[in-house]
Amino acid sequence: xxxxxxxxGMHGFGMIDRSQQENFVQPWExxxxxxxxxxxxxxxxxxxxxxxxxxxxxxxxxxxxxxxEHWLHGLELLLKEKGLVSENELASGSPEGSSDLSAIxxxxxxxxxxxxxxxxxxxxxxxxxxxxxxxxxxxxxxxTHTRAPRYIRGKRGVVATCHGAHVFPDSHASGTDRLPxxxxxxxxxxxxxxxxxxxxxxxxxxxxxxxPYMEADHA
Amino acid sequence: xxxxxxxxGMHGFGMIDRSQQENFVQPWExxxxxxxxxxxxxxxxxxxxxxxxxxxxxxxxxxxxxxxEHWLHGLELLLKEKGLVSENELASGSPEGSSDLSAIxxxxxxxxxxxxxxxxxxxxxxxxxxxxxxxxxxxxxxxTHTRAPRYIRGKRGVVATCHGAHVFPDSHASGTDRLPxxxxxxxxxxxxxxxxxxxxxxxxxxxxxxxPYMEADHA
Amino acid sequence: xxxxxLPHHGHGPGEIAxxxxxxxxxxxxxxxxxxxxxxxxxxxxxxxxxxxxxxxxVARAWxxxxxxxxxxxxxxxxxxxxxxxxxxxxxMQVVENTPDVHNVVVCTLCSCYPWPVLxxxxxxxxxxxxxARVVSEPRTVLxxxxxxxxxxxxxxxxxxxxxxxxLVIPQxxxxxxxxxxxxxxxxxxxDAMIGVALAGKPxxxx
Amino acid sequence: xxxxxLPHHGHGPGEIAxxxxxxxxxxxxxxxxxxxxxxxxxxxxxxxxxxxxxxxxVARAWxxxxxxxxxxxxxxxxxxxxxxxxxxxxxMQVVENTPDVHNVVVCTLCSCYPWPVLxxxxxxxxxxxxxARVVSEPRTVLxxxxxxxxxxxxxxxxxxxxxxxxLVIPQxxxxxxxxxxxxxxxxxxxDAMIGVALAGKPxxxx
Numbered sequence: 001x002x003x004x005x006x007x008x009g010m011h012g013f014g015m016i017d018r019s020q021q022e023n024f025v026q027p028w029e030x031x032x033x034x035x036x037x038x039x040x041x042x043x044x045x046x047x048x049x050x051x052x053x054x055x056x057x058x059x060x061x062x063x064x065x066x067x068x069e070h071w072l073h074g075l076e077l078l079l080k081e082k083g084l085v086s087e088n089e090l091a092s093g094s095p096e097g098s099s100d101l102s103a104i105x106x107x108x109x110x111x112x113x114x115x116x117x118x119x120x121x122x123x124x125x126x127x128x129x130x131x132x133x134x135x136x137x138x139x140x141x142x143x144t145h146t147r148a149p150r151y152i153r154g155k156r157g158v159v160a161t162c163h164g165a166h167v168f169p170d171s172h173a174s175g176t177d178r179l180p181x182x183x184x185x186x187x188x189x190x191x192x193x194x195x196x197x198x199x200x201x202x203x204x205x206x207x208x209x210x211x212p213y214m215e216a217d218h219a
Numbered sequence: 220x221x222x223x224x225x226x227x228g229m230h231g232f233g234m235i236d237r238s239q240q241e242n243f244v245q246p247w248e249x250x251x252x253x254x255x256x257x258x259x260x261x262x263x264x265x266x267x268x269x270x271x272x273x274x275x276x277x278x279x280x281x282x283x284x285x286x287x288e289h290w291l292h293g294l295e296l297l298l299k300e301k302g303l304v305s306e307n308e309l310a311s312g313s314p315e316g317s318s319d320l321s322a323i324x325x326x327x328x329x330x331x332x333x334x335x336x337x338x339x340x341x342x343x344x345x346x347x348x349x350x351x352x353x354x355x356x357x358x359x360x361x362x363t364h365t366r367a368p369r370y371i372r373g374k375r376g377v378v379a380t381c382h383g384a385h386v387f388p389d390s391h392a393s394g395t396d397r398l399p400x401x402x403x404x405x406x407x408x409x410x411x412x413x414x415x416x417x418x419x420x421x422x423x424x425x426x427x428x429x430x431p432y433m434e435a436d437h438a
Numbered sequence: 439x440x441x442x443x444l445p446h447h448g449h450g451p452g453e454i455a456x457x458x459x460x461x462x463x464x465x466x467x468x469x470x471x472x473x474x475x476x477x478x479x480x481x482x483x484x485x486x487x488x489x490x491x492x493x494x495x496v497a498r499a500w501x502x503x504x505x506x507x508x509x510x511x512x513x514x515x516x517x518x519x520x521x522x523x524x525x526x527x528x529x530m531q532v533v534e535n536t537p538d539v540h541n542v543v544v545c546t547l548c549s550c551y552p553w554p555v556l557x558x559x560x561x562x563x564x565x566x567x568x569x570a571r572v573v574s575e576p577r578t579v580l581x582x583x584x585x586x587x588x589x590x591x592x593x594x595x596x597x598x599x600x601x602x603x604x605l606v607i608p609q610x611x612x613x614x615x616x617x618x619x620x621x622x623x624x625x626x627x628x629d630a631m632i633g634v635a636l637a638g639k640p641x642x643x644x
Numbered sequence: 645x646x647x648x649x650l651p652h653h654g655h656g657p658g659e660i661a662x663x664x665x666x667x668x669x670x671x672x673x674x675x676x677x678x679x680x681x682x683x684x685x686x687x688x689x690x691x692x693x694x695x696x697x698x699x700x701x702v703a704r705a706w707x708x709x710x711x712x713x714x715x716x717x718x719x720x721x722x723x724x725x726x727x728x729x730x731x732x733x734x735x736m737q738v739v740e741n742t743p744d745v746h747n748v749v750v751c752t753l754c755s756c757y758p759w760p761v762l763x764x765x766x767x768x769x770x771x772x773x774x775x776a777r778v779v780s781e782p783r784t785v786l787x788x789x790x791x792x793x794x795x796x797x798x799x800x801x802x803x804x805x806x807x808x809x810x811l812v813i814p815q816x817x818x819x820x821x822x823x824x825x826x827x828x829x830x831x832x833x834x835d836a837m838i839g840v841a842l843a844g845k846p847x848x849x850x
Contacts, residue, residue, distance in 0.1 A: 006752065006753060007772055007776040008775065010776040013776050014773055016773045017767075019768075020766060020768040021766045021847065021848070024690070028664040028665070031664050031665075031668050032664055034682035035667065038676075038678070051754055067755060069660065072663070072664065072667075084674075085674070093665075093669050093670045098675070101676055103675055104681055106678055108681075109685060112731075113685075113730050114729055114730040115730060116730040116731035118735065120735060149753055149805060151752075151780075185737075194780055198780075200783045202796065203782055203783065203800070203801065205779050
C-alpha cells in the first residue's frame with residue numbers, strides 16, 4: 001500500500017536526531033517489544049502480516065507516533081483480527097473468556113530466537129534474471145502489502161545478485177501460504193531514481209526486489 | 220518537495236467523510252481564512268510562497284491537522300520569514316514595534332478580489348508542444364516547491380491543450396520574479412499512472428503540466 | 439499532538455482557537471489587518487459567492503447554444519459575462535459531461551477550487567481521503583457519492599495543479615425542456631459542478 | 645493527537661504507558677504471554693546481543709583472509725561460525741567498504757536491522773528522517789554523521805526491503821597491523837557497521 005511508511009525520498013522531516021542512541025526511548029517500549037515477539041511466536045500470524053498491520057495505522061498517527069507506537073498499533077490490530085482478544089477486552093484490560101492458546105515459556109525463547117524465521121524456499125522454476133541483466137520495475141500501486149517501495153517503481157536497474165527464492169511477502173501478508181518468488185538485489189543509479197539534477201553524485205541504491213515486481217528491460 | 224501534501228494515489232485515509240459539507244468547521248477557521256487573505260494582500264509574498272509555506276508544515280502535523288491549520292501554519296511562517304512579526308510577538312500576541320505596512324481597508328476588498336491574481340503572461344518563446352504531442356514527464360525530486368505531483372513523474376501522456384504561458388510556480392515560490400513557462404493540460408491514461416492491474420477501467424487523469432517538467436516522448 | 443511544537447503552537451481545539459485569537463489581535467494591533475476587511479472577506483464567501491453562481495452558468499449553457507460555445511471556447515470571459523470573476527477563478531475552463539464522458543475535479547496538492555462560481559469548497563473536498571483517492575480510484579469514489587457509471591463511460595479526473603480552475607457542466611436531465619433558466623439552475627448542485635453528482639440530485643450530505 | 649481514536653487508544657506519554665500496561669495484564673491473564681519470557685526477551689536484546697558481535701565478525705574478517713572469503717561468499721554461515729544467528733539475521737550479506745566504495749544500510753519501509761550481529765537499532769535508525777533521507781541524499785547524511793567522502797568514492801545505499809540483512813565491513817584503519825583481534829574489535833562501532841561511521845571512531849552521539 002502507498003502509505004506514509006514508505007519513506008524513501010520523502011522531504012520535510014528535518015535533521016536526523018543523532019542524540020537518539022538507545023533503542024528503547026520510553027520504559028513501556030520494552031513491554032511492547034516483548035509482547036510483540038511473544039505473541040508473534042503463538043503462530044497466529046506471520047512477519048509480513050505484522051508489517052502490514054503497522055502500515056495500516058492512520059497515516060498521521062504513524063508519522064506522529066514513535067516506532068513502538070507502530071508496533072503497539074500492529075499488535076492490537078492483529079490480536080483483534082485474529083480473534084485472540086476482543087475490542088472490549090482491549091478497552092478494559094480484563095479477560096472475558098479463556099484462550100485455547102498457551103504462552104511460550106521463557107525456557108523456549110532462546111531456541112526460537114536462534115532459529116528465527118528463515119524465508120528461503122525451494123522453487124522449481126528457473127530464475128528469470130541473472131546478475132548483469134537490465135530490469136525494469138513494474139508500475140503498480142496495490143492497496144495491499146508490498147515490499148517494492150514507490151521510489152523504484154517504473155525505474156530501470158541492473159541485477160547485482162540472485163538471492164534464491166524467498167517467501168513472497170505480498171501474498172504472505174494476507175495470511176496465505178508461503179509462495180516462493182525469486183529475490184534479487186538490484187542496483188539503481190541514483191540519477192535514474194531521483195533525476196540527474198536532484199541525485200547526489202556517484203551514488204547508487206541497492207534494493208532487494210522480488211521477481212514478480214520486475215520485467216526484463218528491453219529499452 | 221516530496222511531502223505528505225502530495226496526496227494523489229496515497230492509501231490509508233479511509234472513506235471520504237461526506238458529512239463534512241461546510242467549508243468552515245470550527246469558528247476560528249473563519250478568522251484564519253480572513254487573516255490569510257488580508258495579509259496576502261499586503262503584497263509581501265505570493266500565492267506560490269503561501270503554498271510552499273503550508274507544505275513545509277511537519278508532515279505528521281499536516282496530516283493530523285485540518286485544512287485551516289495548514290493555512291495557520293503557513294501564515295505564521297510567512298509573517299515571521301518576511302519580518303512582519305517576530306517569534307516573540309507570535310508567542311505573546313502583543314506587538315513590540317510598529318510596522319511600515321498599512322492594512323488593506325474593507326472598502327478595497329471587493330475590487331481586489333474581483334481582480335484576483337491572474338498568472339497568464341506573455342512569452343516570447345514558441346511553445347515546445349502542441350495538442351496531440353506525446354510527452355514524458357521528467358524524473359525530478361526537488362526539495363523546493365513544485366506543482367508536478369509525484370504520481371505523474373516519469374509518466375507518459377498526451378498534450379490535450381496549451382493554456383499559454385503562466386507564472387512558473389517552482390521559482391516563484393522562492394520569491395523570485397514572475398518567470399513565464401508554457402502550461403499544458405496533459406492527459407494520462409490511468410493504466411500508465413497506476414499500472415494496468417491497479418488502475419480503474421476506462422479512466423484518465425488530466426493534469427496541468429508546465430513545460431519545464433516535460434520532454435518530448437520519443438518512445 | 440503538538441508535543442514537539444513550541445508552546446504557542448497549540449493544537450487542541452481550545453488551544454488553537456486561543457492561538458488564532460492571539461494572532462488576530464496581534465495583526466490588528468500592528469495595523470496589518472483591518473477587522474472590517476476581515477468581516478467583508480468572510481461575509482463575501484460565506485453569504486454572497488456560492489454555487490448558485492455556477493448553477494447560473496450551467497443553466498445558461500444548457501439553454502443558450504451561442505453562450506455554450508463561448509463558454510467552451512473561453513470560459514473565463516463567458517463566466518464574466520454573468521458577473522463572476524476574480525480570485526481563484528482568474529483562468530477558468532469548463533469540462534462538459536456527455537453520454538460518453540464523465541468529468542470530476544480535484545486538487546491533489548492543496549485544494550484549489552473555483553471560488554467565483556462555487557464559493558469555498560466543502561471540507562470533504564479538502565480532505566486527505568478525497569485528494570488521495572479520486573485520482574486513483576475515481577469510479578469507487580463516484581459510487582460512494584451515489585454516481586454509478588457504465589463501464590463504457592470514460593471517467594476523466596481533472597487535477598488542478600496550476601492556476602486553471604475547472605467547472606463541470608453536468609448533463610441536462612431529461613424531461614426538462616419546459617423549464618426556465620432559473621428553474622434549471624435549481625437542478626444544478628455544487629456536487630454536480632465538482633463532478634461527484636449528476637444534475638437534478640441534491641448535494642452529497644450523507 | 646489521538647482525538648479520532650477510541651478512548652483506550654491514548655497517545656499522551658502517560659496514556660500510552662497505561663494502555664500498554666493494560667494490554668500486558670490482559671495478555672498475561674489470558675495466558676497468552678509468560679512474564680518470564682518477556683523478561684528473557686528484553687534481557688537478551690538489551691544486555692546480551694549487541695554490536696560487539698558484529699565487531700568480532702569484522703575483526704575476524706580483517707585478520708583471517710580465509711574467514712573473509714567465507715564471509716563474503718556466505719555471510720550467514722560464516723557469522724554462525726562465531727555463534728551468531730537467528731531472528732532478523734536468518735539471511736545475512738556483508739558489504740565491504742574499499743577505497744573506492746562506501747556502503748550504508750537503511751530500511752525505508754520499516755526498520756529492518758541485523759539483530760544477531762548488531763542488537764536492536766538506535767532510535768535514529770528508525771526515525772522518519774533517516775529512512776527518508778539516506779536513500780536520496782546519502783552524502784549529506786553521511787556528512788552530518790561526520791563522514792566526508794571524496795567525490796570519486798562511490799556511495800552505495802542498501803535498502804533492506806526483503807529478509808536479507810546487511811552488515812557493513814568498514815575499512816581497517818591504518819597503523820593497526822600489530823593489534824590483536826580483540827583490540828581490533830574495539831575499533832569497530834555499531835555506526836561503522838551501519839555505514840554512518842568509519843572504523844576507529846566512536847558512535848554517533850552528537
